[in-house]
Amino acid sequence: MLNKDQYNxxxxxxxxxxxxxxxEIKYSTKKKGKSKLLLIxxxxxxxSTLGYFVWxxxxxxxEVTTTKSLVDKNKEISLKKETAPxxxxxxxxEVALQKTLxxxxxxxxxxxxxxxxxxSTTADIVANIASQTSDTKMSPTDIARIVQLVTQQMQAEKKxxxxxVQSNKKVKDSLELSLENVETDxxxxxxxxxxxxxxxxxxxxxxxxxxxxxxxxxxxxxxxKENLNDELSKLSMEISNVINSDSEDVSSSSESTSYTSSLxxxxxxxxxxxxxHIVKKGDTLASxxxxxxxxxxxxxxxYEANPDILRRADQIYIGQRLRVPE
Amino acid sequence: xxxLLTLSLFCSILMSQEITKVKITKDIPYxxxxxxxxxxxxxxxxxxxxxxxxxxxxTSRPCPPxxxxxxxxxxxxxxxxELELISFMQNEVQNKIGLIIDARLKKWxxxxxxxxxxxxxxxxxxxxxxxxxxxxxxxxxxxxKKDGSWDFSKVKKLVVFCNGVWCEQTAHFMQGILKYxxxxxxLSYYRSGFQGWKLLGLTSIVHKEIKQ
Numbered sequence: 038m039l040n041k042d043q044y045n046x047x048x049x050x051x052x053x054x055x056x057x058x059x060x061e062i063k064y065s066t067k068k069k070g071k072s073k074l075l076l077i078x079x080x081x082x083x084x085s086t087l088g089y090f091v092w093x094x095x096x097x098x099x100e101v102t103t104t105k106s107l108v109d110k111n112k113e114i115s116l117k118k119e120t121a122p123x124x125x126x127x128x129x130x131e132v133a134l135q136k137t138l139x140x141x142x143x144x145x146x147x148x149x150x151x152x153x154x155x156x157s158t159t160a161d162i163v164a165n166i167a168s169q170t171s172d173t174k175m176s177p178t179d180i181a182r183i184v185q186l187v188t189q190q191m192q193a194e195k196k197x198x199x200x201x202v203q204s205n206k207k208v209k210d211s212l213e214l215s216l217e218n219v220e221t222d223x224x225x226x227x228x229x230x231x232x233x234x235x236x237x238x239x240x241x242x243x244x245x246x247x248x249x250x251x252x253x254x255x256x257x258x259x260x261x262k263e264n265l266n267d268e269l270s271k272l273s274m275e276i277s278n279v280i281n282s283d284s285e286d287v288s289s290s291s292e293s294t295s296y297t298s299s300l301x302x303x304x305x306x307x308x309x310x311x312x313x314h315i316v317k318k319g320d321t322l323a324s325x326x327x328x329x330x331x332x333x334x335x336x337x338x339x340y341e342a343n344p345d346i347l348r349r350a351d352q353i354y355i356g357q358r359l360r361v362p363e
Numbered sequence: 364x365x366x367l368l369t370l371s372l373f374c375s376i377l378m379s380q381e382i383t384k385v386k387i388t389k390d391i392p393y394x395x396x397x398x399x400x401x402x403x404x405x406x407x408x409x410x411x412x413x414x415x416x417x418x419x420x421x422t423s424r425p426c427p428p429x430x431x432x433x434x435x436x437x438x439x440x441x442x443x444x445e446l447e448l449i450s451f452m453q454n455e456v457q458n459k460i461g462l463i464i465d466a467r468l469k470k471w472x473x474x475x476x477x478x479x480x481x482x483x484x485x486x487x488x489x490x491x492x493x494x495x496x497x498x499x500x501x502x503x504x505x506x507x508k509k510d511g512s513w514d515f516s517k518v519k520k521l522v523v524f525c526n527g528v529w530c531e532q533t534a535h536f537m538q539g540i541l542k543y544x545x546x547x548x549x550l551s552y553y554r555s556g557f558q559g560w561k562l563l564g565l566t567s568i569v570h571k572e573i574k575q
Contacts, residue, residue: 252408253475255569256399267400268459272502273481279498280487297468297486299428300532304470310418311474312573342416362417 250345251360312361316353329361338362385409385564387449396452396479398568403478405449408564419558429529432554436537439547443522445563448553451522452479461520462503466536467557473571477524477560480568485525485532488539496543515546522551527558 314325322336330338340350342362347353383392385407393406414420435442443451448463455461456479463480465472472482483499491499497513503521506514521540525532533552541547553559561567 250410251567252406252564253567253569254398254403254478255572256401267397269397269456269479269481270400272462275502276481276483276499279495279502280483282495282498296428296531296535299425300468301470303424303429304468306418308470308474308573311569314574344416345410345413360416 306363309361309363314359314361316355316357316359318355320353320355322347322350322353325359325361383409385411387565388446391449394449394453396456398478398480399570403566403568405452405478405566407566413564415561419561424529426529428531430531432528432531432534434554436534436552437541437547440537441548441551443551443553444555445559445565447551448477448522448524451520451551455520459519461522464521464523464536465525465557466523466532467525467530468532471526471557474573475557475567475569477557478566478568480524483536485536485539488536491539493543500543500545513543515544515549518546518549520549520551521545522553524553524556527556528554529558530556 314329316325322339323333326336326339327333329335336350339359339361340347342360346357346359353359383406386392387394387405387407393404396403396405451461452463456463463477465476465480465482466485466488467482468484468486469482472480472484476482488496488499497505497507500513500515500518501507504518506517508514523533523536525536533554533556537550537552540550555562557567
């Protein structure tokens with residue numbers, strides 16, 4: 038005899054059991070998926086960290102390559118010049134010669150470098166070569182090469198001292214000339230750009246200058262006087278003094294006067310365009326606009342001129358530096 | 364697990380901060396030069412949504428006088444662009460054998476200019492007396508011979524610029540300097556001028572701030 042209620046209950050239980058099983062299966066899948074995602078994320082993070090360090094290493098290598106490009110260039114040229122394969126002694130001499138060049142290059146670098154790198158003297162080089170060739174007997178040609186190298190080194194050092202005020206380019210040329218049969222490249226634009234190390238550059242730049250969002254650096258003059266420590270500033274000041282010595286030349290020609298007056302208007306526009314206002318307590322765009330333009334509705338000029346700072350016209354913050362257009 | 368996640372996030376943030384998104388060229392992210400005795404990092408604006416908002420966005424000014432300039436000022440004067448100018452800064456200017464001349468009026472120069480540029484307004488050169496020109500040229504490396512003639516063999520190389528392709532201040536400057544036979548092979552014209560420089564979001568220098 039079929040008990041209807043019993044049947045229904047069994048059927049219900051079956052269905053419930055299936056549903057419960059399904060739900061369990063579903064739950065476990067979700068859990069696994071989540072852990073997989075986490076694993077993938079962690080892997081990505083690891084890869085990115087690894088990539089970062091690899092990139093850092095590569096960039097530092099690149100920098101070193103740039104600063105030593107002259108040495109590499111010389112090496113290339115000297116390798117080309119070699120017809121016969123080099124023996125061990127010759128190789129060691131080449132290495133020593135390059136070390137000398139590197140040291141001289143570092144001494145001539147436009148940026149200040151650590152003093153520990155400049156300790157290479159002629160005696161050091163000879164000792165270096167001697168240690169490198171200690172296993173083998175030195176032939177007369179080796180000795181001749183050492184003598185030649187020492188002479189070259191002495192000449193290079195002398196030149197380095199003499200040309201302290203001379204340009205980097207000239208130093209490079211003189212060092213190149215010290216190598217036998219090497220032609221110099223006179224196209225300065227093709228020469229590699231020498232950059233100081235990133236860390237020191239960043240520190241110095243951040244200490245010296247004030248940059249804003251428009252990539253403009255404001256060079257503040259201390260007590261109205263320019264920093265005259267460098268030659269460029271001195272020259273600029275001297276030229277400025279000559280220019281200002283008598284102002285009658287500036288406006289003597291009638292042709293240039295008319296052109297200059299048109300330019301002056303444009304220059305005034307430019308000067309007005311370069312104005313800025315620092316937001317104070319109680320300021321609104323409308324109140325600033327009223328102060329500057331005489332009417333509050335011109336706040337829109339301020340709003341449009343500062344798209345990178347202002348997201349909304351009714352939200353400004355104390356200390357914000359707003360560009361004030363004409 | 365959370366700590367690891369935080370660490371990885373921190374690493375990603377660090378990475379994003381280090382990379383120069385907008386480089387000068389593929390291989391040069393930025394360069395350094397000097398102005399007023401200070402080290403200046405020349406780079407481009409890193410915000411890829413940045414747009415010019417000042418008067419250098421202006422397309423039309425009355426012509427004359429603000430007319431489109433011919434490509435060449437003189438057949439023998441070399442035209443250069445941004446990369447040559449940056450290279451000039453790095454080599455000739457730093458090695459004291461070259462100068463970047465801002466030929467615009469002083470007002471323009473003071474409010475914003477290219478790093479390491481010095482100002483010789485074009486009217487000065489155009490209308491300079493022989494004596495004044497001599498003084499300026501001597502500062503640029505000109506020597507006076509025994510017979511009184513001027514020796515330009517060791518004068519500095521000059522790159523001259525003004526506001527850009529609509530600006531003839533450089534042309535007037537060149538006219539003035541060539542009057543005294545300054546060697547043409549020592550002159551270069553950066554035709555894109557300051558507008559071209561700004562358009563690329565390159566670092567500029569403000570010598571005089573205008574506070575409202």
